[in-house]
Amino acid sequence: MRLKHLTAGLLALCATQVWADVEQSIRQSLDKLNFPMAVSAISETPVNGLYQIQLDNGRVLYGSADGKYLVQGALIAVNDGQPRNLTAEVEAKAIGEVINGIPREDLVIFAPEQPKTHITVFTDVDCGYCRKLHEEIGDLNELGIEVRYAAFPRAGVDSKTAEVMGSIWCADDRQAAMTRAKQGKSVTPVTCENPVAEQYQLGAQVGVQGTPAIFMANGTLVPGYKPAQALAQEAIANQ
CATH class of the missing domain: 3.10.450.70 (Disulphide bond isomerase, DsbC/G, N-terminal)
Incomplete structure (x- = not known):
């Protein structure tokens, strides 16, 4: 023994x-x-x-x-003819932890009273499809989806867009400032310590290449705009 x-x-x-x-x-x-x-x-x-x-x-x-x-x-497992992307599964889980780890106070959040789940959207206020998505914020909230905005100025952190987004994050009412910017209206210039550059860098690290880049709660990435109903269904399926 x-x-x-x-x-x-x-x-x-x-x-x-x-x-x-x-x-x-x-x-x-x-x-x-x-x-x-x-x-x-x-x-x-x-x-x-x-x-x-x-x-x-x-x-x-x-x-x-x-x-x-x-x-x-990608590492693909094939079981009985059914492919399974092992790499995507591992990355989604880890990226979800990174994205969900962004402090709420560093985001611009539009939330219903009783959210079913949330999405995190890396956004650019001058992006056409970002503006189209924002028009449906109310619909998403009604469907139980909390929308969390992170900053991703596509032209870079030294751009005019980044400056505007900095003013949004420094505004007393971030939601109102975000909506004005998405409507093509001016935002009162304000300066403060803000997370725009940090979020831009984080977005690049997790694979954001364009906007809107929508991350489900489980880390799955939806690149680009989707109508509210379809997006809500996908968000609920990927909690």
């Missing part, structure tokens, strides 16, 4: 050392590349010898045990 316990202990110790070597090799490879995003976790995948590299922004890479090969792309 003691021999059995000793053998099991040695095997566990060996496995721990092997895993430590794998993690060290992968991290060293990324360090040599001056990889711009920090690694939050490294774990095994269903594919022998392939390891999942979870980045701080929620995105995923894959690497070989020796760290000599890195792969960017």
Whole structure:
């Protein structure tokens, strides 16, 4: 019995050392590349010898045990002819945690009294489809959807749009200022410490390439405008 316990202990110790070597090799490879995003976790995948590299922004890479090969792309599991995007599932969960971690006080929120779920929209006040979506804010609220706006001025943080969005976030009534801007009306210039630049950077990190970029509560991304009824159904299905 003691021999059995000793053998099991040695095997566990060996496995721990092997895993430590794998993690060290992968991290060293990324360090040599001056990889711009920090690694939050490294774990095994269903594919022998392939390891999942979870980045701080929620995105995923894959690497070989020796760290000599890195792969960017979707890992698809095929069971009985049914494809399942494992990469998308992992990324959505992690990105959802990042997006849902934005403090409420840093967002412009339009909420019903009893929301069924929420969406986070990276928006640009000069974007045509962002304005169209905002016209349906009332409909979304009536359907039980809380809309949380984050800033993503497409022209960059030094643009006139970013300046206007900064004034919105600094306004006494952010909702009214957002609505004025989305209607093409002027917004009173105000300056204060605001999260516009930080949210723009976060949006870029999680894969926002255009606006509106709509994230469901579970982290699933809907790129672009959808009518209120369809968007509400998708939001409820992806809580």
